[in-house]
Amino acid sequence: MQNLKQKRDISEILHHLGEENLPFNAMSPPIFQTSIFSFDSYEDYQAALADETHSFLYSRGNNPTVNLVEQKIAALEHGEQAKLMSSGVAAISAAVMAFVKTGDHIISIRDCYTWAKTLFTTYLGRFGVEHDFVDGVDPQDFAKAIKPNTKIIYLESPTSLTFKIQDLTAIAKIAKDNGIKTIIDNTWATPLYQNPIDHAIDIVVHSASKYFGGHSDLVAGVIIGNKSDMLQIYKQEFLNIGHVPDPFMAWLILRGMRTLQVRLRQHNAGAQLIAEFLEKHPKVESVCYPFLSSFPQNNLAKSQMTGGAGLFSFRVKSHNVEKIKQFVNSIKVFKRAVSWGGYESLIYANAISYVENIPEDRISLIRIHIGLENPQLLMDALNDALTCL
Ligand SMILES: *Cc1c(COP(=O)(O)O)cnc(C)c1O
Secondary structure: OOOOOOOOOHHHHHHOOOOOOOHHHOOOOOOOOOOEOOOOOHHHHHHHHHOHHHOOOEOOOOOHHHHHHHHHHHHHOOOOEEEEEOOHHHHHHHHHHOOOOOOOEEEEEOOOOHHHHHHHHHHHHHOOOEEEEEOOOOOHHHHHHOOOOEEEEEEEOOOOOOOOOOOHHHHHHHHHHOOOEEEEEOOOOHHHHOOHHHHOOOEEEEEOOOOOOOOOOOOOEEEEEOHHHHHHHHHHHHHHHOOOOOHHHHHHHHHHHOOHHHHHHHHHHHHHHHHHHHHOOOOEEEEEOOOOOOOOOHHHHHHHOOOOOOEEEEEEOOOOHHHHHHHHHHOOOOEEOOOOOOOOOEEEEHHHHOOOOOOHHHOOEEEEEOOOOOHHHHHHHHHHHHOOO
């Protein structure tokens, strides 16, 4: 096992790790846009077929461009190995499905990413895998929900709409004491601001479509864990289901990761400023940003994360759907789009997800992603649009 305590410098990982021997001393790593790899002999061919996990045979298994991304992300997360996949949802489903079978039970936080929730409620249900949802703010929620057949505790901290935080160290201990595997979606904080493996969480998943890519031009996901868990995920899920990342997408992630540190610094500073601005705004009821001192779990946030991302939500005082519509339609600079993590600012009103019968507590909930624009420009845009309410 690699020495986790001997932490590498983040910029060294992002800019140099795995790039020591690039062909022709190229500055930018080449894209190995190839499906297959050839062998000099029958013997080499046979050896590769016998150990597909560790050989360059076919790009549905390994590809050097993909593996370079994996090497960097494993190091960033203080994990032994990483596997890049074709989407964040592919990473979530592969990580979960590798460790359950019919009759098993999963405990998940209630506010997890929509398609993780659907995986538990519909897909896995078809195969006789049970689940229970818990709030998760109190670690005892998990302890109380454990059954003899519980195999996985699934976390996302903070959650990406309500920004609830789970106490990683406490939950990992409860899980370990009961022989349960822990999986966390760490997309929001990124490994730059939170390293769940250091808190004894077993497996980390990310949507790399967000900050790793960082430019709203790719969809990808990644799983990080120890060698034996990663081997199980690779052999059982990845090779069978084929969530294949393509080399060009991997290369775009490498390119995006070059600026991950500087981008995050800007997202972080902008979000903090704008969260504080919104908190004081007369049209705003409350702001959900873990690094506001008014945030109910601010101390826990500071104890397990070193910074915050550009995504947060707030509640406006108005519960009038027509006015919310006007607000969303009139706002400048912010683009009306799903997802987040790119260079640009985005807005999503939770009400948009309902055609009718919007739950009362969802009408006033607005989520924004603070991009890399000048924060003053964004505050002016918010301020102007909030006059609709
Ligand atoms: C976007 C997102 C996902 C899903 O990732 P895709 O790359 O879109 O499949 C999972 N978790 C969180 C927190 C996300 O924001």
